[in-house]
Amino acid sequence: MRAFFFAGVLLLLTLSSCVTTLQSLLTQDNIVTDDRVAGQWVSNDSKSFLVQKIMDSKFKPTIEELDRHDYTKADSLFFTKLYAISFRENNLDYVWLCGLVRIKDQYYLNFEPRECLNDLKKESYTLEGQKFFTTFTIAKLEWKVNNGLSLHFLNGDRIKKIILNGNARISHEYDPLFDTFVITASSKELEQFLEKYGNNESLYDGGLTLNFVRKK
Amino acid sequence: MKRLYYISTSLLLIIILTGCLTTLFPIFNVSDVFFNSTLIGSWKCKEDNKERFIEFKKIPDDRKKELTEEINKISDKGYLVSRMDSTGSVLSQCFVFLARIGKNYYLDFYPAELPSQKSVNSFYKDHFIKVHASYRIDFKDKDHFDMKRLDGDFLDKLISSNKINIRHEVVDGNIVITAPTDELQKFIIQYSDNPKAFVTETFCERSMYY
Numbered sequence: 001m002r003a004f005f006f007a008g009v010l011l012l013l014t015l016s017s018c019v020t021t022l023q024s025l026l027t028q029d030n031i032v033t034d035d036r037v038a039g040q041w042v043s044n045d046s047k048s049f050l051v052q053k054i055m056d057s058k059f060k061p062t063i064e065e066l067d068r069h070d071y072t073k074a075d076s077l078f079f080t081k082l083y084a085i086s087f088r089e090n091n092l093d094y095v096w097l098c099g100l101v102r103i104k105d106q107y108y109l110n111f112e113p114r115e116c117l118n119d120l121k122k123e124s125y126t127l128e129g130q131k132f133f134t135t136f137t138i139a140k141l142e143w144k145v146n147n148g149l150s151l152h153f154l155n156g157d158r159i160k161k162i163i164l165n166g167n168a169r170i171s172h173e174y175d176p177l178f179d180t181f182v183i184t185a186s187s188k189e190l191e192q193f194l195e196k197y198g199n200n201e202s203l204y205d206g207g208l209t210l211n212f213v214r215k216k
Numbered sequence: 217m218k219r220l221y222y223i224s225t226s227l228l229l230i231i232i233l234t235g236c237l238t239t240l241f242p243i244f245n246v247s248d249v250f251f252n253s254t255l256i257g258s259w260k261c262k263e264d265n266k267e268r269f270i271e272f273k274k275i276p277d278d279r280k281k282e283l284t285e286e287i288n289k290i291s292d293k294g295y296l297v298s299r300m301d302s303t304g305s306v307l308s309q310c311f312v313f314l315a316r317i318g319k320n321y322y323l324d325f326y327p328a329e330l331p332s333q334k335s336v337n338s339f340y341k342d343h344f345i346k347v348h349a350s351y352r353i354d355f356k357d358k359d360h361f362d363m364k365r366l367d368g369d370f371l372d373k374l375i376s377s378n379k380i381n382i383r384h385e386v387v388d389g390n391i392v393i394t395a396p397t398d399e400l401q402k403f404i405i406q407y408s409d410n411p412k413a414f415v416t417e418t419f420c421e422r423s424m425y426y
Binding site: 128137173 | 286307310333336337340344346348392397
């Protein structure tokens with residue numbers, strides 16, 4: 001049974017601002033896999049997404065060669081548990097990496113942007129001469145009947161307000177001059193935050209929910 | 217947990233694994249910024265024996281909306297800097313602010329979006345936190361200046377050997393400087409005369425008057 005879904009990520013955005021994390025939620029200890037994840041999925045706006053186990057994706061050769069770099073066998077094993085999500089939008093090919101974590105019987109997906117390539121196979125967002133830090137997003141996963149899945153993203157504006165007001169304690173950095181906000185909590189702290197607040201529905205209110213169905 | 221750097225050479229290697237010091241906060245406070253018209257114009261620069269072409273101009277009004285209300289209060293003192301190839305095609309752009317910190321002048325580069333970047337999915341973009349890259353600038357005359365970059369490796373070594381206490385995060389073994397502006401300025405002033413801290417990277421000469 002392969003009924004899972006995610007991705008649709010692209011819709012998200014304009015609806016609510018996104019709060020991202022500098023550190024990944026994923027660790028060698030908490031990452032899990034689920035065979036239902038891989039496959040072709042369709043979002044509620046009819047966009048198509050391909051979700052592959054990373055070892056079934058174009059990244060397989062890279063994973064197999066990791067031992068030539070500064071990676072341990074445990075690192076390599078960790079990476080084999082990731083999924084690659086691909087979709088095309090406005091003539092750009094996107095790839096995200098995603099990993100699954102289970103906290104108190106609740107599944108969460110950790111998203112990481114990987115590629116945004118134009119038709120010449122060149123990266124289209126991160127350009128020479130510009131500096132960025134890559135960050136992550138976490139979504140709560142809700143399994144649906146009939147091969148469906150919903151992703152619930154935290155309401156970024158609300159989370160930011162709660163943190164900046166001191167009503168939730170989690171490591172973060174905020175520069176008001178350029179309005180830069182990022183959560184800097186460690187993987188462990190993120191896990192603890194989700195243990196405590198992960199099922200607090202008010203944190204998702206006003207945030208985006210995406211619905212997906214497995215392609216027949 | 218290490219990130220999978222080697223999975224896509226086009227992306228992450230450019231973003232993080234460069235020797236330049238990048239910081240979450242700008243190196244300047246609003247009161248440090250001023251405008252120097254000498255910079256306006258096109259410049260031919262040599263970086264590592266490669267020729268680059270950059271253009272400084274005032275931030276056009278239609279680009280100011282990309283900046284926050286706070287930074288817009290001083291946007292008339294800022295520059296939009298384009299990095300171009302030899303044919304004049306723009307490769308990338310940054311908002312740049314010139315600041316005096318201690319006895320020296322510095323340029324703070326912050327990414328600005330090209331039209332091609334504006335079409336990128338906004339959720340994807342939200343995952344790339346724009347950060348500041350800083351250079352010391354030494355004006356030679358009205359047609360020449362040098363840029364010395366704050367050497368990220370130098371700072372990494374100071375931090376790793378506990379010779380300096382500056383706020384940072386370690387992400388996948390890489391040091392991300394999260395120190396606020398005042399702390400950054402203390403570091404800059406402390407090491408401004410240390411030749412190991414600032415690496416001469418770019419020599420620029422004017423290539424055209426405006």
